[in-house]
Amino acid sequence: MSEMQEYIVDATNKILKKHVTKELVDASEKGEWSDQLWDVLVESGLVSVGIEEGLGGTGGDATDGFAILRLAGKYAAPVPIFETIIAGWLLADHKVETTYEPISFSMNIESDLNSNDFVLKQVPWGRHVKKVVYIGEINGAFKIAILPTDHATVKLNQNLAGEPLDELHFSGIELEKITQFDVDQQDTFNRVMTLAALGKSAMMAGAMEQVLDMSVFYAGERQQFGRPIGKFQAVQHHLSALTAETAVVLAALNYAIVAFQEGTIKEELPLAKMKISESAGKVAGIAHQLHGAIGMTHEHQLHQLSRRLWAWREDYGNESYWAKKLAKTYIENNDLTLWEFITNEKRGNVNV
Amino acid sequence: MKNLDLPVVSFTAEQNKFRKEVRDFLQKELNSGSFISHADSWMSGYSSEFSKKLGQQGWIGLTWPKKYGGQERSALDRYIVTEELLAIGAPVASHWFADRQSGPLFLKFGTEEQRKFFLPKIAKGECYFSIGLSEPNSGSDLASIKTKAEKVDGGWLVNGMKTWTSGAHHSHYAITLCRTSPPDEKNRHAGMSQFVLDLSAEGVTIQPIQFLTGEHHFNEVFLDNVFVPDEHVVGEIGNGWKQGMEELAYERSGPERILSTFPLLQEAVEYLKEQKDINGLAQALQLVSRMWSLRNMSIGVAQMLEKGEDVSLTASLVKDLGTIFEQTVAETVRLLIDSTPSVTSSKLIDRLMAESVLHGPGFTLRGGTTEILRGIVAKGVLAK
Incomplete structure (x- = not known):
């Protein structure tokens, strides 16, 4: 960990x-906006990490962002920090200055926005964000575009954790006037999936660390039979299994992040996300x-x-999604x- | 709670080159028929000829000082050799314990004479060791051992019995844990010592214990007034427990706790790929994701061992998860491919499947049962 990252983590x-x-x-689950928490995160520069200072960012790199997200997962921080950080990175790719507002992103490679009125389903934190970074087609061309939400009405929806998924x-958005960039569909899809799957993996790892801590605490405090x-050995075995799953999850996460940092990430992404999603379910079950x-x-x-964990393991590809995708690549290429x-060390600068 | 992050290791270009050298050598040996691939080859693949070939390559005792016949290479280089050998299912059982445990034990606790005498022979692949720990009434509760060594003129007289001694019929020596003073209820781990027992010495009787397949790798070793000279005491008298526990760190986190059934997994993946069975391959690749993660962990522990850090908890985690993974490979693969498992089959996948299923029960027992490991881990996390 760099000195800067240690400081950020602290x-x-x-x-x-x-x-x-x-x-x-x-x-937050009842619908309130955590304004104080959000303001502190913005003021501390934590939602703009990994964006160069010239664009209004805090500097640092994506690994600093993943370190923040691991802690956001650990504390179940009820703000769109994952969405804002990753949307910020996607915009910074196109030299868009950061605005420190809560933003979300929504990728749908099958959709095509071709009128002034349209619906985006399952937008994380949709009710609270000022903008949505849209990744998909507009009038037949693949784009990254910024959709201001002041023209949108919200139909509330939530994920398993009660996080907004609105x-x-x-209506009345003039599509030709919004900020948008022509992008390559496959490259952009890969970039979003890589950042998002790694980000969610980091959050799951953090959440599992916290579940382990809570379980150790509870097992030491709760008394039965005097x-x-x-x-009791039966309970000790649960603690051991939680420790093991958490440790193996961190080994998967850390290797994937290093591969990302070195620009060589390929199979590490599906391998890590599969393992972490699988362990998420085990850890939640054992802890309960x-x-x-x-x-x-x-x-x-505990349920927070x-x-x-149950919600995030599905996000940006669960075990089945990545396994089939990897199987297809494995057969074809x-x-x-x-x-x-x-044991392949240098996988080349290729995305999955 | 202790941070569970382990070091992330990137192999260097030289290490990747070395891996290729090892792999090419093994592939050539396999192609020339010098060995055939087996699952669990580190437990049951005995071949002193093959061990000597590895010795000629300098790949046994790789990390040891040159003056004792080693190559002074890193623990990660050794990790590479070990996992390449296991992945291809090479017969490494003969020299396995000598290379993994006995050599490092001499380096850490042995006398100069012991190092000079034993290490070069081990490194040549000519001198094999077994580990004499378990006894009929001392399995998981190892501290309850009864085998006794009594001081006599010029040495020690050993009486008792060891069991589950892998390869004793094949090895020249066994590092044997004995009581050298009576049990102390207040300090159960005191009063034990380690000896180099010459398995050809007078008073040593070795009886096979057939494995459930009928194979012979376990033994009972009866010790009846066996004389062990003073110069075959390892380390300090009374320090045997501590010395033995340090060996276990090497024993619990290595690639042999992940790869025992890898030859089966590789064969299955190859078959599913040929069949273009995307769903089957997808399920197999979920196993690969577990294996990749476990390997990352195991390499991280190897790095910590090299730096002399305490790995007792993390090594236990690797062994617990890794050995269950080894069993899961057979349980998953059997539902993905059409196989009639048989150790006598001429079809590789059928034979590997049979070996993986039949050897499976041992994975989670040998070197510390799952239950013992989980106790170690839980006590470790509760204490923090």
């Missing part, structure tokens, strides 16, 4: 620890078993993480044996 940790309470996450009904339940009935209540904090494939 600062993010302090901010999230102070501001993100169970009550804040509950309030339907936005745009002693802490952590004294360990916490017993109290963990199923809304009063306990377990529901996020791979002359390596499996062992050569696994």
Whole structure:
């Protein structure tokens, strides 16, 4: 970790620890906007990390962003920091200056916007964002475009964790007048999937670290049969399994991030996302078993993480999506044996 | 809670070149019929000829000082050799424990005479070791061992019995853990010592224990007034437990805890690819995603070992996850391909499937059962 990244991690940790309470996450789920938390994150430059200073960003690189997202996942920060950071990077690719507003992004390679009235479904944090970065066709040409949400009405929807996943009904937008860039469809799709799958993977890793911490705490505190339940082997095995899953998830995440940083990421992305999504389900399940009935209540904090794990493992490709995609590539473009494939060090500067 | 991040290791260009050199050599050996691929080859693939060939290449004792016959290369270089050998299913059982554990034990705790005597022979692939730990009534509870060594003039007289001793019928020596003072209820780990036991010495009787397949790699070793000279004490008298536990770190996190069934997985993936079976291949690739992640972990632990960091918890995690993965390979692959598993089949995938299923129960038992490992991990995290 660079010195700058250590500083960023330390600062993010302090901010999230102070501001993100169970009550804040509950309030967000009821529809409130976490304005104080968001303002602190903006003022600290954490939502504009990985964007050069010349564009109004904080500097640093994408790995700093992934380090922030790992902590955002750990604390279940109820703000669109993932969406804003990644949308910011996509816009910075086209030299768009950062505006420090909450923004979301929505990619749909099958859609084509061709009238002034249209609907975007499943827009993360749609109700709270000022803009949506749209990745898809406009009048038949593949674009990255900025859609201001002041022309949109919102039909509320949510994911498994109660995070906003809204339907936005745009009307009266003059498509030819909005900021937009012609982009290559495949390259852009790959770029968005890479950033987003890595970002969500980092968030899941953070959430699993927190679930492990909570479980260790609970096993040490909860008493049954006159002693802490952590004294029972059956419960110890749950703790061990949670530790193992978390450690292997971090090994997958960290290797994928290094490959990304070196510009060589290829199979590492599906391999990591598959593993992390798979472990997310295991970790949530085991932690609930360990916490017993109290963990199923809304009063306990566990669900704020377990529901996020269940939601996020589906985002930007679950195990099945990436496995099939990788299988297709493996059949079509791979002359390596499996062992050569696994030990292949320099995979070339190619995206999946 | 302790940070669970492990180091991320990128192999250097030289290391990749070295990997290619090892791989090409093994492929040539395989093609020339010098060995055939087996699943779990580090436990059951005995070939002293092959071990000697590896010794000639300088690939046994790779990390040891040159003056003892080693090459002074890094732990990661050794990692490369080890995983290449296992991935191709080469017969490495003969020298396995000597290279992995006994050599490093001599380097850490042995006398200069012991190093000079044993290490060059091990590095040549000519001298094999077994590990004498378990006893009939001391399995997971190793501290309860009863085999005794009593001081006599010029050495020690060993009496007792060891069991599950892999390769004792093939090895020249066994590093044997014995009680050298009576058990102390307050300190169960005190009073044990390690000895180099000459397996051809008078009073040593080796009886095969057939594995469930009928194969012979386990043994019972009866020790009846076996004389062990003073110069065959390893390290300090009374320090045997601690010395033995340090060996286990090398034992628990290596590629052999992930790759025992890899030859099957590779063969299955090749078959599914040929069949253009996208759904089947997709399921196999989910196993690959687990394997890739576990390998990252295992390499990270190897790096920590090289730096002398404490890996007792992380090595246990690798072994727990890795050995369950090894079993899962067979359980998943059997549903993806059409196979009639048989150890006598001439069809490679059928034979590898049979070996992987039949050897499976051992993966999660040997070198510390899953249950023992989970206890170590849980106590580690609860203590923090």
